[in-house]
Amino acid sequence: MELFGTEGYVNVSVKKICDEAGLTQRYFYESFPDRVNLLAAVYQHCVDIARSATIAAATEVIDRAGVADGPVPAAVIPILAEEALGGFINSLVEDPRRARVILIEVVGVAPEIEKLRLGAIHDWADLIAGFASNGRPTTPKQKLAAIGLVGAITQLLVDWQMALTDPINEQAGPDLFQVDSVHEVVTEMFVATYDKIFG
Template sequence: MTGQRTYGGVSADERRTQRRAALIGAALDILGTQGLDKLTVSALCTGAGLNERYYYENFDGRDAVLSALFDTIAEELAAALIAGLHAAPDDTRAKAHAAITAGIGVLTDDPRKARVALAVSTATPELRTRTTHTIKAFANLVAAEGIDFYGIAEAEPDALIGFRANYLVGGLVHTLSAWLQGDLPMTREDLVDATTDIFVLLGEDLARGLRR
């Protein structure tokens, strides 16, 4: 019972969750403002205001911290996309524009998150693989939402749906990386509009082709 005691109305599990979140928050701040080489156990614990033993309670190394932070940002991004999509009017362009605006907003409203996404995605082979799997997960999300929006029957061929979803998401990740690094001289609004144009064009074209 000792390990599960409640202090101040907060259970042991809740305290562990809070400590983990504090460490991830510290990692975001360090990576987003100072860089990967500054991400040490000591810096993390100082930033989180925790004893080092709590670091080892949650993570077995730096890659584990990076993975947890990357996943946290990806989850926030997915939630923002879905919220934007579902809140928009029932119109192809409105939905695409709202989802893209929300997603890009996550990475640009807090510039630390964009820096982390860029740094983590190339940090180690394991993290590069994780990035690939995350892109695939977002492509699956785009495909599922497209199938639902256009009313595409499950029996219809899905190879082209998967191809276009992966093409769109992979292309957006590459383009967004270039834009964040200053290689594309566009405003955020121009980037959102141009991306929306491509998503709508390929989505509408695919839907028409599958309905023939």
């Protein structure tokens, strides 16, 4: 994670990984067939941390609302969205390497990584739909809405990451993509989608 999350996947060779870890290349190849498989493992590790933070934040809201065994009241949804999304975003902010791996380094590397990344997007969408549908079966329209929300959240966070390190232009710098603003916007998007499609 250190190397992929600071120097970038394309700049990190197996030799560099082994030198950083103090291991021989033979040991590396006993654990992973290639760098792509290592990147997949690092990515999955980062996603697992972000998912745990998201679920923990959501669970805390649900517990405070006293609805652990029943549907979440509509009045609690804005708080649930804000806290759950905050848990996710904070898990990226607290470790910029994790953010870079999840948002930047895995994109377009290899077909198997792309499949893993798209699978994670659908898993996030299922999580969102599960919270929003309150245990009811999810309709195709709701599933599409949840995937769209994940796409929007992901793109805004990709832009936030790029704004910190390599903005695409002067207008797309850190002043526009402040993490608190991104959090506020994606929360409002979630609540609006809930009201329109899930509520």
